[in-house]
Amino acid sequence: MADYRKMxxxxxxxxxxxxxxxxxxxxxxxxxxxxxxxxxxxxxxxNMVVADIHGIRPAELVAAxxxxxxxxxxxxxxxxxxxxxxxxxxxxxxCGGSQFWVPGGEKVLxxxxxxxxxxxxxxxLDATCPFFRIADMYIGETTCDGKKKAWEILxxxxxxxxxxxxxxxxxxxxxxxxDEILTLKDVVEKETGNTVTFESLKDSIELINNKRRALExxxxxxxxxxVPISGRDVLLISQIAFYDDPGRFTxxxxxxxxxxxxRVQDGVSVCQSGDKRIMITGTPMAVPNWKLHQIIETTxxxxxCEETCTGTRYFEHLVDENSNxxxxxxxxxxxxxxxxxxxxxxxxxxxxxDILRLAKEYKVDGIIDVNLKFCNLYDxxxxxxxxxxREANIPVLGxxxxxxxxxxxxxxxxxxxxxxxxx
Amino acid sequence: xxxxxxxxxxxxxxxxxxxxxxxxxxxxTGWSSKDTSRLIKDKLVEAGIDVHxxxxxxxxxxxxxxxxxxxxxxxxxITCHGRGGRELVGGECGIIDVGGQDTKVIILENGMVxxxxxxxxxxxGTGKFIEVMANRxxxxxxxxxxxxxxxxxxxISSLCTVFAETEIISHIxxxxxxxxxxxxxxxxxxxxxxQLCRRMGLPETNILTGGLSDNKYFAGILSKxxxxxxxxxxxxxxxxxxxxxxxxxxxxxx
Numbered sequence: 001m002a003d004y005r006k007m008x009x010x011x012x013x014x015x016x017x018x019x020x021x022x023x024x025x026x027x028x029x030x031x032x033x034x035x036x037x038x039x040x041x042x043x044x045x046x047n048m049v050v051a052d053i054h055g056i057r058p059a060e061l062v063a064a065x066x067x068x069x070x071x072x073x074x075x076x077x078x079x080x081x082x083x084x085x086x087x088x089x090x091x092x093x094x095c096g097g098s099q100f101w102v103p104g105g106e107k108v109l110x111x112x113x114x115x116x117x118x119x120x121x122x123x124x125l126d127a128t129c130p131f132f133r134i135a136d137m138y139i140g141e142t143t144c145d146g147k148k149k150a151w152e153i154l155x156x157x158x159x160x161x162x163x164x165x166x167x168x169x170x171x172x173x174x175x176x177x178x179d180e181i182l183t184l185k186d187v188v189e190k191e192t193g194n195t196v197t198f199e200s201l202k203d204s205i206e207l208i209n210n211k212r213r214a215l216e217x218x219x220x221x222x223x224x225x226x227v228p229i230s231g232r233d234v235l236l237i238s239q240i241a242f243y244d245d246p247g248r249f250t251x252x253x254x255x256x257x258x259x260x261x262x263r264v265q266d267g268v269s270v271c272q273s274g275d276k277r278i279m280i281t282g283t284p285m286a287v288p289n290w291k292l293h294q295i296i297e298t299t300x301x302x303x304x305c306e307e308t309c310t311g312t313r314y315f316e317h318l319v320d321e322n323s324n325x326x327x328x329x330x331x332x333x334x335x336x337x338x339x340x341x342x343x344x345x346x347x348x349x350x351x352x353x354d355i356l357r358l359a360k361e362y363k364v365d366g367i368i369d370v371n372l373k374f375c376n377l378y379d380x381x382x383x384x385x386x387x388x389x390r391e392a393n394i395p396v397l398g399x400x401x402x403x404x405x406x407x408x409x410x411x412x413x414x415x416x417x418x419x420x421x422x423x
Numbered sequence: 424x425x426x427x428x429x430x431x432x433x434x435x436x437x438x439x440x441x442x443x444x445x446x447x448x449x450x451x452t453g454w455s456s457k458d459t460s461r462l463i464k465d466k467l468v469e470a471g472i473d474v475h476x477x478x479x480x481x482x483x484x485x486x487x488x489x490x491x492x493x494x495x496x497x498x499x500x501i502t503c504h505g506r507g508g509r510e511l512v513g514g515e516c517g518i519i520d521v522g523g524q525d526t527k528v529i530i531l532e533n534g535m536v537x538x539x540x541x542x543x544x545x546x547x548g549t550g551k552f553i554e555v556m557a558n559r560x561x562x563x564x565x566x567x568x569x570x571x572x573x574x575x576x577x578x579i580s581s582l583c584t585v586f587a588e589t590e591i592i593s594h595i596x597x598x599x600x601x602x603x604x605x606x607x608x609x610x611x612x613x614x615x616x617x618q619l620c621r622r623m624g625l626p627e628t629n630i631l632t633g634g635l636s637d638n639k640y641f642a643g644i645l646s647k648x649x650x651x652x653x654x655x656x657x658x659x660x661x662x663x664x665x666x667x668x669x670x671x672x673x674x675x676x677x
Binding site: 390395398409410413414416417420421 | 486498499500501502525535536537538539540541
């Protein structure tokens with residue numbers, strides 16, 4: 001492992017505190033990941049990326065900045081990477097997924113804020129994550145009240161542009177999102193000094209679509225009866241998708257899919273016969289939040305699909321690549337992104353329909369609907385999700401949890417009982 | 424041949440043996456589930472049951488289930504309570520288990536667990552809540568229920584055990600009567616349990632298991648709140664262990 005201390009120091013990080021995080025991560029990764037049997041060989045790439053999560057990619061970003069490239073940090077799957085990339089900049093996901101950062105966020109946020117927001121704010125203010133230090137500008141959005149107010153606090157420490165995401169899906173809302181995308185274009189153009197053109201946007205739409213295609217290919221392979229890859233591994237890949245170089249990520253993921261296709265042909269499976277096929281629905285799982293997958297896959301289940309922002313909501317639906325005009329491209333972007341079904345919208349029947357469709361496609365035995373503690377939107381929508389599943393005779397277990405391990409033993413009981421119920 | 428079901432709960436450990444010997448006993452869990460499981464083994468040996476004998480099958484359940492090293496199988500308390508409940512009142516019922524650290528509601532259909540729910544927010548609506556409040560009033564559990572029967576309930580609105588305790592302290596400070604507070608405490612627990620039940624949609628027949636299972640007063644309040652029959656039974660306390668013993672019996676058949 002290369003020595004990144006100098007880079008971290010130059011980024012103004014709190015090295016002493018950061019060392020504590022560096023100490024615990026390898027252990028957690030080893031327990032959850034390296035303990036698995038029969039992993040695909042192509043997981044080596046992702047192992048490497050995550051083993052040096054605060055080194056390899058941050059060093060690339062810093063090197064790019066030295067040549068004048070700007071880096072934008074994003075927090076939501078509604079923010080169109082295409083526009084950022086088309087301005088010659090780099091987009092990187094910034095969501096915090098570790099309890100390590102939560103106390104830092106609680107210094108300024110109410111305790112009853114969701115852990116994702118607390119961790120994200122804590123990672124910035126405590127200066128313990130290089131990605132949060134590197135980003136020249138953050139792009140926020142108005143998905144929930146907790147985030148809206150958090151941007152105001154973060155905005156005192158780092159430049160931030162907030163996109164106003166509509167919360168209904170009428171024609172005028174899609175039009176409004178189109179306007180917001182145009183405003184984002186102006187913001188990134190000003191920040192980078194480059195112009196977003198029809199050509200550059202055409203290229204970035206293709207680049208990001210290809211990433212989506214690779215992820216879709218990966219997910220499709222999980223539909224096989226012999227599941228060639230664990231849910232944990234796919235979750236890790238999805239998490240890495242948010243911050244890796246998109247071109248390289250697509251290439252490596254397609255390489256992995258080649259191996260998995262061979263596995264499917266040869267009947268190689270990572271699960272035992274009798275393991276229950278589980279779909280997780282609900283809130284995102286930012287790196288290194290692997291808690292629920294780990295519990296499910298060590299109590300007789302195999303996660304075959306995630307209907308989350310770190311799952312199908314991230315890659316489903318492509319942006320139309322056939323627009324002949326710049327305006328057409330922006331319209332296509334707005335339409336694609338407004339196709340995502342997040343609980344921040346009302347009404348949101350589309351999400352229930354998505355889950356029912358995915359349950360069929362992935363032949364799931366049961367659904368675990370999870371919301372991060374204090375996420376009112378997904379918690380409330382959980383009622384409708386559970387009712388919808390019961391009406392379709394799909395067993396469903398609702399769970400609320402956070403980044404701590406304090407409920408691990410209760411979760412083991414509940415998930416264990418759910419698996420016993422499915423037998 | 425003996426089938427042993429061991430239910431190591433957070434407060435009490437319950438043991439049911441079916442087969443040649445038919446025994447059941449309960450002992451406090453203490454702070455170490457491992458020690459408790461060893462103690463249970465000694466007690467079983469005293470009763471002439473060798474857990475290592477091939478003709479003896481052991482199934483462990485409860486939150487300390489993994490600590491039972493001599494178990495042939497480990498099954499969650501939800502599935503075991505379901506199996507035990509089926510034995511006690513039949514395959515179409517609701518099982519309400521108010522445990523030491525959590526409360527579960529289990530719905531049985533055709534003898535199988537169709538759905539279940541567990542309190543996940545905090546210890547309000549669990550045995551722990553009653554224990555903390557009884558301590559605060561300076562009485563034991565039995566005395567708390569006796570007091571409650573004669574009281575006019577004082578409304579306790581806090582959702583959280585810690586805050587509810589503060590609320591009780593302020594009521595005590597105002598000079599409220601102990602029996603009225605006791606009635607309020609029991610009502611508050613029953614209301615939390617009822618809330619969980621309402622989310623599930625209970626069948627017509629329901630049984631109370633866990634530590635409060637033979638508490639007729641508590642079962643009565645729950646029945647009234649839910650407008651459904653909630654039976655309190657003496658055997659309810661052993662439902663999890665009984666279910667585990669019945670699963671052990673299935674291991675013998677396999």
